[in-house]
Amino acid sequence: MIGAPPPPTAEPIVDVRGVSFRYGARGALENVSFTARAGEFVGLLGPNGAGKSTLVRLVAGLAAPSAGSVRLAGLDPAHAPRRAVAQVCALVPQEPRIGWPFTVREAVMMGRAPRQGLLALPTRFDHGAVQGALAACDLVHLADRRLDALSGGERRRVFFARALAQEPRVLLLDEPTAFLDLGHQVMVMRMAEVAARGGLCVVAVLHDLNLAAAACDRLVVLSRGRVVAEGPPADVLTAERVREVWDVPVWRGENGVTGAPVVLPALPRDR
Ligand SMILES: Nc1ncnc2c1ncn2[C@@H]1O[C@H](COP(=O)(O)OP(=O)(O)OP(=O)(O)O)[C@@H](O)[C@H]1O
Numbered sequence: 001m002i003g004a005p006p007p008p009t010a011e012p013i014v015d016v017r018g019v020s021f022r023y024g025a026r027g028a029l030e031n032v033s034f035t036a037r038a039g040e041f042v043g044l045l046g047p048n049g050a051g052k053s054t055l056v057r058l059v060a061g062l063a064a065p066s067a068g069s070v071r072l073a074g075l076d077p078a079h080a081p082r083r084a085v086a087q088v089c090a091l092v093p094q095e096p097r098i099g100w101p102f103t104v105r106e107a108v109m110m111g112r113a114p115r116q117g118l119l120a121l122p123t124r125f126d127h128g129a130v131q132g133a134l135a136a137c138d139l140v141h142l143a144d145r146r147l148d149a150l151s152g153g154e155r156r157r158v159f160f161a162r163a164l165a166q167e168p169r170v171l172l173l174d175e176p177t178a179f180l181d182l183g184h185q186v187m188v189m190r191m192a193e194v195a196a197r198g199g200l201c202v203v204a205v206l207h208d209l210n211l212a213a214a215a216c217d218r219l220v221v222l223s224r225g226r227v228v229a230e231g232p233p234a235d236v237l238t239a240e241r242v243r244e245v246w247d248v249p250v251w252r253g254e255n256g257v258t259g260a261p262v263v264l265p266a267l268p269r270d271r
Contacts, residue, residue: 016055056203139157242263
């Protein structure tokens with residue numbers, strides 16, 4: 001963890017209260033409440049199908065809750081103008097899509113759209129934001145490469161850079177470390193931490209409990225559409241809770257270098 005999170009008294013910029021959501025007859029979220037503040041890095045954890053992506057989509061305004069309320073810097077994101085929402089919040093979805101003929105630099109420049117006038121040429125501020133995002137994501141050497149000539153992991157970094165170039169107040173990341181090698185997993189988590197320490201509110205869906213424990217200020221655990229735990233990583237990631245929620249017996253220890261909690265499956269091997 002880099003530096004300290006904001007005091008718990010700060011106003012939440014993401015404020016989800018008593019939210020439920022259904023896909024047709026199937027309930028995905030049930031009475032979920034959750035807040036996140038500027039300067040905070042919050043990890044959303046939970047097994048497959050727990051409702052994490054659905055919650056992120058509601059915060060980004062891509063869907064409206066069937067009950068309860070979502071506020072994003074005071075906006076109702078499902079009903080506010082998309083441009084106003086995009087000036088506050090950038091989402092890096094699980095499987096971002098974009099037309100292939102673009103270069104990395106052009107794709108990252110798309111993040112500037114909510115800040116540009118219709119048909120206006122990019123300003124030096126736009127170019128500066130794009131260059132900064134490319135540098136932060138270790139993409140400068142790939143800037144003129146076409147997206148279809150990148151590996152899956154490289155493309156994920158491009159979408160992260162596009163979100164940073166958007167200069168949002170809230171950064172929503174859905175599994176930002178999927179398909180990345182260990183070095184780039186750590187790089188992305190550090191970028192998220194640095195963004196939070198710089199004043200962004202960062203909310204990331206994560207499956208790697210140990211990366212989440214090492215980097216996040218606070219963890220929120222979803223299970224079957226409900227919040228079942230919330231708090232600092234060391235309090236949330238107990239062996240009992242991981243076994244209960246993920247249905248796997250684990251060994252719970254501590255990273256000898258950082259002090260962060262570590263959980264590893266504790267299944268005896270069949271020999
Ligand atoms: N488009 C959809 N139509 C119908 N049901 C859906 C749809 N998307 C998700 N669901 C269901 O809603 C529930 C929550 O899904 P969601 O994708 O939010 O879970 P998740 O925690 O992000 O899972 P994962 O870790 O597997 O990505 C699951 O039961 C899922 O099957």
